Amino acid sequence: MPKVVSIRFRPGGAVYYFDPAAMEFNAGEMVIVETAHGQALGRVIEPAREVPPESLQEPLKPVIRKATPEDLQKAAELQTAEREALKKCAELVAKHNLPMKLIEAEYSFDGGHLTVYFSAEGKVDFRALLKEMGATFKVRVELRQIGARDVAKLLGGVGRCGRPVCCATHLSKFAPISVRMARDQALPLNPTMISGACGKLLCCLKFEHEQYLALRGDLPPIGKKVHTPHGTAKILTVNYLKGIATVQLEEGGIAEMKVSDLKPLKANSKTDDADG
Structure with a gap:
């Protein structure tokens, strides 16, 4: 069976499989990997292990090396460059008078690719903006529109429980959530009481739902x-x-x-x- 190492690129982000390339890693170590957009710095979530071939949807990209002090210094410099890029992007958005809210800018580790995340009420024609951004930053630029849940995931924040929002800490995927889940948990169907920082239904309604169904057992529903x-x-x-x-x-x-x-x-x- 193929051997993989699990890598995450940001807190609460998705976990990806990479080819360990005969190297050994410990959980928590920083590594440099090859991605579709070039090299990237990631954190080892789980050491190398074997997985069934059918669990792999595409050929694995390799881990290039363990991160060096120089790599970590470069990552810190890229974070500074990302903040400056976001400011410049905001100026260009204002210049083009586009209804966009910029959320975050992210450089690939080799600095050759810049991804800018934004939110908007509807579809935005940003072709002219993208062309000017490419000329300004002299790198390949990608504008990526994201929804309310992803905005909360990138920005973080504090939930109604007083803890950091789940999506920015440990929740790597968004599952479908319905008002029925709130009803099953005998919660008031007041949008302000069952909505998170993103304005959508609370993610914890989903991962607590099964426990409430088990607690309810065969008890007739409210009103019976x-x-x-x-x-x-x-x-x-x-x-x-x-x-x-x-x-x-x-x-x-x-x-x-x-x-x-x-x-x-x-x-x-x-x-x-x-x-x-």
Whole structure:
């Protein structure tokens, strides 16, 4: 089986496979690799290991060498150049009066390729801008439009939980998220309460969803009637983590009780909520 080493180029970024080229690496080491846009500096996420051939979609590009102090110094210099390039790009965008918000500029490690990330409400005709940018920077320039989630990933920030946003730390891929996931977790369907810094639904709704479904088990959904130690009642709210439900008793009054004390009504029960 082919041997690969896992490399990541930015925190929270995607992990790519490279050919270790008979070299040994430890997790956390910085290396220089060959990419479609030239050389790049990356961090080893996982040492070399064997993988099934079918897991590789294209021929592996090689790891060229372990990063040297000179390579790390060059990377720091490129970061300074990227900040200057972004400022100049902003001037050119203003000159062309384009509805673009520049997010980040990124040079390839050899300095021969500059990628500028931007966001915009719709499609932008930036052909004239791209031509002038190429003449200004004397390198190959690529303008890449990204969505709201990718903007948050590049810029980072603090989430509602008080921790750095997941997409900029450990979440390398964006999974589909729906309002149904918030409903399954008994969260208020208020956009300001279930949206992240990007304005989209919180990513954590996805990776906590399965746990909430498991906690809910066979319990009927909110709004359904159940048997309780105090008679028939309708479920109003459920705190799945605490295992506590708030119910409206058919005899009158509202009570809190353990989820384990709630039993589904039989299908032929006259007190089922078919009557509202």
